[in-house]
Amino acid sequence: GENVEQHPSTLSVQEGDSAVIKCTYSDSASNYFPWYKQELGKGPQLIIDIRSNVGEKKDQRIAVTLNKTAKHFSLHITETQPEDSAVYFCAASGRFGNEKLTFGTGTRLTIIP
């Protein structure tokens, strides 16, 4: 089955600086890679996703890059703000009809004011 590794487990960034979280996956058949933000006591919130036919996707301060050859993908948050503090999870899944998500272990991001 799929295995997703995520690094780092914790990350502290000065407000205004950028944060980068990296994930690797094992199954070359995976082709959908979402990122979720989870605040304390709440369910995960989808913040951005990317499919294997795209190398990069951006949404305002958030971007995701995908390297299919190396089987890794990264989340980039620019101009970080205190409200970006949360736990971030990457995940990977297969094609439509095999959408079981395999999650990474999570990164606790702390933005220092």
Added chain:
Amino acid sequence: GAVVSQHPSWVICKSGTSVKIECRSLDFQATTMFWYRQFPKQSLMLMATSNEGSKATYEQGVEKDKFLINHASLTLSTLTVTSAHPEDSSFYICSARDHRGTETQYFGPGTRLLVL
């Protein structure tokens, strides 16, 4: 759009009782819903995949007789924890996939279960 609700948001029960958790897709129809379990400071672990009108598919190690899943309509799935014990205390989260859409899963707010 793509809102998923869960009820209750938290529940405390005595050991040996059963607890039912509801997961609803509010503004879309979901042929597939997923149930996850999350322990403190850990990742989400998939328990089962629920398809409308059919039996749920459970992940290895998840007891189907203990965690009963029913997906009777396109907007509602329920998880019943039967004969709950303290080790079942956890954060239970559901997600739903829009039947018209792609692989995207939208998550509910979670239900915190505490078994005394």
